[in-house]
Amino acid sequence: MKILVTGGAGYIGSHMTRMLVSRGYDVVVLDTMEFGHKEALPDKATLVVGNVADENVVRKLFSDHTIDGVLHFAGYISVEESVKDPIKYMKNNTIGPVNLLECMRGAGVKYIIFSSTAAVYGNPMTVPIPEDHRKEPISPYGLSKWVFEELLRVYDRSYGLRSIAFRYFNAAGASLDALHGELHRPETHLIPLACAAALGMRDGFSVYGTDYDTPDGSALRDYIHVEDLCAAHILGLEALGNGHETQVYNVGTGVGISVKEVIRAVRKISGRDFSIKESGRRSGDASVLVSDPARIMKEFGWKPKYSDIDAVVKTALAWHTSHPEGYENRH
Numbered sequence: 276m277k278i279l280v281t282g283g284a285g286y287i288g289s290h291m292t293r294m295l296v297s298r299g300y301d302v303v304v305l306d307t308m309e310f311g312h313k314e315a316l317p318d319k320a321t322l323v324v325g326n327v328a329d330e331n332v333v334r335k336l337f338s339d340h341t342i343d344g345v346l347h348f349a350g351y352i353s354v355e356e357s358v359k360d361p362i363k364y365m366k367n368n369t370i371g372p373v374n375l376l377e378c379m380r381g382a383g384v385k386y387i388i389f390s391s392t393a394a395v396y397g398n399p400m401t402v403p404i405p406e407d408h409r410k411e412p413i414s415p416y417g418l419s420k421w422v423f424e425e426l427l428r429v430y431d432r433s434y435g436l437r438s439i440a441f442r443y444f445n446a447a448g449a450s451l452d453a454l455h456g457e458l459h460r461p462e463t464h465l466i467p468l469a470c471a472a473a474l475g476m477r478d479g480f481s482v483y484g485t486d487y488d489t490p491d492g493s494a495l496r497d498y499i500h501v502e503d504l505c506a507a508h509i510l511g512l513e514a515l516g517n518g519h520e521t522q523v524y525n526v527g528t529g530v531g532i533s534v535k536e537v538i539r540a541v542r543k544i545s546g547r548d549f550s551i552k553e554s555g556r557r558s559g560d561a562s563v564l565v566s567d568p569a570r571i572m573k574e575f576g577w578k579p580k581y582s583d584i585d586a587v588v589k590t591a592l593a594w595h596t597s598h599p600e601g602y603e604n605r606h
């Protein structure tokens with residue numbers, strides 16, 4: 276089985292690539308390397324540097340390799356940036372990847388798994404959030420993903436391209452051997468920021484919004500360990516290979532953890548205190564995003580194994596401790 280992993284040199288994509296290789300899949304990674312890390316890739320994966328929107332590159336890739344299925348992780352990921360520059364997000368996350376679908380169609384590739392997001396829901400009316408909850412994204416990032424999900428339904432209806440959209444809640448944590456972890460530049464995600472602060476690598480950070488209608492006033496999120504998230508993709512890939520129809524699934528634990536609880540967990544596990552700055556709410560952020568994962572659990576028998584918040588923080592801290600400068604100058 277040969278799988279194309281777009282964005283495969285990024286945080287989740289590289290974890291996925293290593294998991295696929297360890298299970299005997301052949302993997303081709305397509306990544307611009309704008310935010311990717313070559314060092315995160317296993318030697319056995321083939322790296323093609325290029326953009327999913329580049330017709331020449333993607334067409335050549337499909338002619339050089341007989342691809343069975345695609346895992347599409349490539350995309351821009353910052354809610355905050357998307358509010359400032361919405362068109363950048365529409366171009367990279369929605370319009371550009373249509374080229375990927377067209378090239379798949381041309382090459383006769385039959386299925387794709389898409390990295391969607393809880394941000395498609397906007398501010399939820401019911402929590403935990405089931406997949407059929409109304410979709411009213413409050414950020415251009417969420418909208419860019421929602422429109423691509425809709426495009427996937429069009430491609431299924433009109434061209435028979437089957438897909439699974441996994442709506443990730445908050446991906447977090449590092450590989451269990453601490454060799455690979457979360458590294459975004461700039462970093463905007465809570466757990467890496469808190470780990471860096473605990474390790475004295477930065478002077479605290481801002482908590483956006485402390486007056487939400489939640490038990491402690493900070494936003495509630497659902498943290499899913501990257502290992503559990505990638506395990507869901509393996510199940511999805513096997514299902515699509517066996518003819519599974521187009522579907523969407525939440526991938527989360529169903530447990531809401533507040534920003535302040537995460538900070539407490541990082542302080543407790545690291546044994547270090549650090550300062551935080553309480554700032555106002557950030558445009559585009561929902562107050563509560565907690566999944567109802569019943570569908571994926573029932574249909575795929577998927578269950579998170581490593582997503583307890585203390586376990587997530589432990590793996591993240593181990594990675595940040597051994598890689599204070601990311602993949603450079605490893606300790």
Ligand SMILES: NC(=O)c1ccc[n+]([C@@H]2O[C@H](COP(=O)([O-])OP(=O)(O)OC[C@H]3O[C@@H](n4cnc5c(N)ncnc54)[C@H](O)[C@@H]3O)[C@@H](O)[C@H]2O)c1
Binds near residue numbers: 311327459
């Ligand atoms: N991290 C999360 O908590 C989270 C939550 C929900 C959804 N997602 C989605 O999961 C996917 C992966 O997220 P991540 O945290 O690993 O991000 P990341 O930035 O670490 O990885 C994305 C990778 O895609 C590459 N890329 C971006 N645009 C590209 C393009 N047009 N063509 C080719 N390569 C391109 C980047 O260079 C990068 O290596 C994204 O689509 C993101 O929206 C992530």
